[in-house]
Amino acid sequence: MNHGPGELGVSRYRLHYFPESGNSYKLALMLALCGESFEPIWTDFGARITWTPQWRAAVNPMGEIPVLEIEGERLTQTGPILLRLAGTYGRFAGQTDAERFEVLRWLFWDNQKLSAHMATYRFMRTFSAKSDPAVKAYLRARVDDFLGIVEGQLGARPFIAGDRATIADVSMCAYLSYPGDETGYDLPASHHAVHAWLQRVAALPGWRAPYDLLPGARLVRFA
Numbered sequence: 001m002n003h004g005p006g007e008l009g010v011s012r013y014r015l016h017y018f019p020e021s022g023n024s025y026k027l028a029l030m031l032a033l034c035g036e037s038f039e040p041i042w043t044d045f046g047a048r049i050t051w052t053p054q055w056r057a058a059v060n061p062m063g064e065i066p067v068l069e070i071e072g073e074r075l076t077q078t079g080p081i082l083l084r085l086a087g088t089y090g091r092f093a094g095q096t097d098a099e100r101f102e103v104l105r106w107l108f109w110d111n112q113k114l115s116a117h118m119a120t121y122r123f124m125r126t127f128s129a130k131s132d133p134a135v136k137a138y139l140r141a142r143v144d145d146f147l148g149i150v151e152g153q154l155g156a157r158p159f160i161a162g163d164r165a166t167i168a169d170v171s172m173c174a175y176l177s178y179p180g181d182e183t184g185y186d187l188p189a190s191h192h193a194v195h196a197w198l199q200r201v202a203a204l205p206g207w208r209a210p211y212d213l214l215p216g217a218r219l220v221r222f223a
């Protein structure tokens with residue numbers, strides 16, 4: 001099955017994902033914005049298949065989702081994959097040296113800070129049977145700080161790296177695009193600039209919501 005704007009025909013892309021994975025959404029969204037389809041390879045993250053030696057040997061030795069196959073070549077890590085796709089399509093890379101530097105600066109920051117902590121906080125809050133309240137409180141405080149930083153950045157410019165959408169937006173919007181009852185944040189009420197930016201991203205041609213692009217069985221919810 002192909003998934004994405006061009007539903008028919010064989011896609012050169014295969015995406016190993018699970019629907020709740022914001023990191024997977026980064027790649028699915030980038031492909032959608034570039035008018036590309038992909039073959040979705042739903043992965044049983046809830047059953048911890050990505051922890052098995054077999055899966056790691058066959059798909060990703062780093063033990064992580066997503067994995068994007070491009071004509072059989074298996075790629076991991078969303079940052080370099082987004083950069084590669086931006087190069088392939090000549091889109092969303094930034095147009096000046098200064099803009100490209102901003103893209104890299106925010107991509108790295110997102111990987112280490114916003115996405116990493118938001119993903120872990122949301123997972124513990126919503127998709128874990130039991131989680132340590134002290135760890136959750138720590139993560140919540142970190143995400144609060146990071147969202148404040150993004151709010152400040154977007155108070156002064158329409159997109160993360162300036163006047164145009166780039167892969168920094170694709171990366172940073174991903175976890176914030178999931179429903180508020182999963183993330184635990186009511187962004188329209190708490191972060192007006194972030195909310196307005198998410199609406200600008202959602203208005204880009206080809207945009208689709210996370211669970212629309214990433215179909216299939218969902219993780220069990222505990223909150």
Ligand SMILES: N[C@@H](CCC(=O)N[C@@H](CS)C(=O)NCC(=O)O)C(=O)O
Nearest residue numbers: 021022023063064065066077078079
């Ligand atoms: N930096 C990686 C992050 C990937 C990542 O953390 N994926 C999660 C699922 S969304 C995962 O597989 N986590 C398993 C683990 O942390 O052991 C990327 O950008 O691709």
